[in-house]
Amino acid sequence: MxxxxxxxxxxxxxxxxxxxxxxxxxxxxxxxxxxxxxxxxxxxxxxxxxxxxxxxxxxxxxxxxxxxxxxxxxxxxxxxxxxxxxxxxxxxxxxxxxxxxxxxxxxxxxxxxxxxxxxxxxxxxxxxxxxxxxxxxxxxxxxxxxxxxxxxxxxxxxxxxxxxxxxxxxxxxxxxxxxxxxxxxxxxxxxxxxxxxxxxxxxxxxxxxxxxxxxSTEDLYGECQKSVEIVYEDTAKVEESLKKHKIDNYKLYPNGVIRVFNDVKPLDLLEFLHKDGIEIEQIRTTHTNIEEYYLDLIGGGQNA
Amino acid sequence: MLNIFKSALYKMFRDKTFHVVCIIGLVLVAFMTFLGYIIDQSTDGFKYLTGQNMLVTSMSPVQNFGLALPINLISLTIGEYTFGTFRNKIIAGYRKSYVYFTMILIGSIFTIGLITIYVCLSTLMGVIFGGFDLSIPATTFGILSGQFIGQYILYSVLTYLAIASFSIFISTNIRNHGGSVSIVVVSVMILYLTSLFVRLSSVGHFDDFNFYQWINPLYCYGATSVDTIANGGHATFNKTLSISSVVAPMLWIVVFNVLGTICFIKRDIK
The missing domain is CATH 3.40.50.300 (P-loop containing nucleotide triphosphate hydrolases)
Structure with missing residues (x-):
């Protein structure tokens, strides 16, 4: 090159x-x-x-x-x-x-x-x-x-x-x-x-x-982790359920948003949360954006 | 190299500093002519407003326009930092030494060009109102000869170039308008006043202070003023003073331009 x-x-x-x-x-x-x-x-x-x-x-x-x-x-x-x-x-x-x-x-x-x-x-x-x-x-x-x-x-x-x-x-x-x-x-x-x-x-x-x-942008998108984003008021209850199913790679965000990074299928996630009595308000698959990627890279918390 | 010089010249003619200094010059010509006219009207047996007197007084680097020039040259140089035009030229691939050398050339053209116009206009006004008239004593220098005027012009040009080199050196290193102006103006005044003092105190013991005339570019101004009185009102440059009046400003031109170029190359440009 x-x-x-x-x-x-x-x-x-x-x-x-x-x-x-x-x-x-x-x-x-x-x-x-x-x-x-x-x-x-x-x-x-x-x-x-x-x-x-x-x-x-x-x-x-x-x-x-x-x-x-x-x-x-x-x-x-x-x-x-x-x-x-x-x-x-x-x-x-x-x-x-x-x-x-x-x-x-x-x-x-x-x-x-x-x-x-x-x-x-x-x-x-x-x-x-x-x-x-x-x-x-x-x-x-x-x-x-x-x-x-x-x-x-x-x-x-x-x-x-x-x-x-x-x-x-x-x-x-x-x-x-x-x-x-x-x-x-x-x-x-x-x-x-x-x-x-x-x-x-x-x-x-x-x-x-x-x-x-x-x-490169191509590789960056490859590296940007896929995640399943769920919205539920009681995040503590969701955390408990995730731990119960040995899912530890997740992040909590304000307004009841939880991102699960494990290679978990949204339907499986919905199923075991439902079994634990958690009715999810919203669920979607998402990618980490460049800003989040950068913040993760530098250790988080700094303004880009 | 020619491109960078042409561009710097283009910018100088469009610079506010250049326009301001032109207006200052015209106002000073009018003011000095008016002042000379008033003096001539109110005194008997003394004539201020003659071509030769206006020539020598307007050319002095320690009076009115002569002092305004380095101040404005400093503004021009500081502007190169403020507007980022030094930066642009380096980004465009010019060596820092070329950029500094161009600044020296522009500073010299700015100084010599403007003082020439100012002196010519002042002299013209003197000639119009009182003729050139070498028989009448000039202020400070007394009776002048053609040879003296020729030498005076040569030494003044060299002194202006020395002050320009010093001003550019100071302003590119200090990078602050107020600080640079203070240093340059105070230095010029100290150099002039000490030359008067040294020449006065050395009458009869000249050798004791011999070194000073070789390092002070303004020495000839103080020295000739003192010598005029000592010689009964006739201004002359003796042989040693003639040589030192060339050597001292040349020394300043070389030292400050070389030193300035080295500092400019070594320093980061903001």
Whole structure:
């Protein structure tokens, strides 16, 4: 498999704090890599390291098989775009001027590309407006328009859904899918896991600077446990019945929801609960979602 | 490299800081002309508003517009961090050394370009109202010669470049507008005042303080002011002062640009 990004024991230490701790990351070319982690887990630091904004304390990385210490890396980076934390725009300049400015340092001479980029992000007609008068969502879109100017092969987006309304999120999602179909690889860090779930082809789960797991979406769904979800007011009674039938892999949720993970058939479950005098209000088969999977992975209780 | 330079130039001309400093310059030209006119009207036997006097006073790095320039250059540099444009250029694949070098070039163009326009406008106003007139003593420097003016312009250009290098170095390391402005302005004032003091105290014992003129880029301003009085109102640059007025600013330009580039490369960019 060809990789857009490979890191080998990538480490960044600030004073005594290990912000990134021996991360071995593999982003396949053509993938949409969902980068999931809690606040301060090291997602942004890794993006900053990959973009040359910060230097690794230890370890190495390569972009499209070019080592970060090679002189070739600057040529490779010329076709990589990124939004780190927030789009870097000059607020006193208009949208057109910001794009023209970016075209200049990218060495892009085709003026049509500015109109095309604005059109792609749904900002046509706002070219003459100063960026300081843009809403947060519009700035985010303009930031993405800037990313498209150099015809990138890899785009790194740090929390790109921030500040976008539901329509904006849907449009951005469609744009990412569209660009990915054209061969652009994406690394997207996001807290909105439900959105990542709709587009990611691969995942990297990070916590406290360490990459806990890398997995393809296909394998993730395989790993997401099937469960039978039942709803009954008296959860203690259900627990008692489950223990009686030697079923110990279950979880209690609020409002009388119980999930049973053992490979048990819903009808069998209904039958023995009925025999124990428990009349179930609702029962359905379900899968663990990405958020639950992540919380289980990091030990639960943390906000993703 | 050319692309990054062209883009930085494009941004500079559209930057609010640039527009503000242009307005400050025009207001100062008008104000200084008006002030000169009032002085000339209210005094006998003294003329302030002449081309040569306006030229030397407007060019001084320790007076009005000369002090406004590094302050605005700091704003321009800090803006690169605030707006994330340093970050953009590095993400676009430019070496940090190129990015810093471009900032030095832009800072130099910003400083020299604006001071040239300011001096030309000020001198023009002086010529319109009082002619160029080398026979009339200039404030601080007394009677001027063509050679003195030529040397003065050369040393001033070098001093401005030295202050620009220092300002960029400080602002890229401090990354805070208020802190950087304070350090640069206070440093310029201290360098000027100490040069006056050292030159005054060294009259007759010059060798004791010889080293200072080789490390202080503003030494020639304090020294010529003192020398003018000592020489009975005729401003001159002696041979040693002529050489040190080139060496000291060059030393600053080299030291702060090299040091600044190294620090910029070593540091993480926010």
């Amino acid at each position: 060809n990789y857009a990004v490979v890191t080998d024991k990538l480490t960044k230490i600030y004073s005594k704090h290990r912000a990134v701790d021996e991360v071995n990351m593999h982003i396949p070319q053509g993938s949409i890599y969902g980068f999931v982690g809690e606040n301060g887990s090291g997602k942004t630091t890794i993006i900053r390291l990959l973009m040359g904004l910060a230097s690794p304390s230890k370890g190495r990385y390569s972009l499209f098989d070019v080592d970060f210490k090679s002189n070739e890396i600057y040529k490779i980076r010329h076709n990589i775009s990124a939004i780190v934390e927030a789009p870097s725009l000059v607020p006193t300049m208009t949208a057109d001027e910001n794009l023209k400015y970016a075209c200049m340092y990218y060495g892009v001479k085709d003026k049509q590309i500015i109109k095309d980029a604005l059109h792609k992000v749904g900002l046509e007609g706002t070219g003459k407006k100063k960026v300081k008068d843009f809403s947060l969502g519009m700035r985010q879109r303009l930031g993405i328009a800037v990313l498209l100017l150099n015809k990138p092969t890899l785009i790194l987006l740090d929390e790109p859904m921030n500040g976008l309304d539901p329509t904006g999120i849907a449009e951005l999602r469609d744009l990412i899918i569209d660009l990915n179909k054209q061969g652009i690889t994406f690394l997207i860090s996001s807290h909105i896991l439900s959105e990542l779930e709709k587009i990611a082809t691969h995942y990297g789960f990070i916590s406290h600077g360490r990459l806990i797991k890398e997995i």
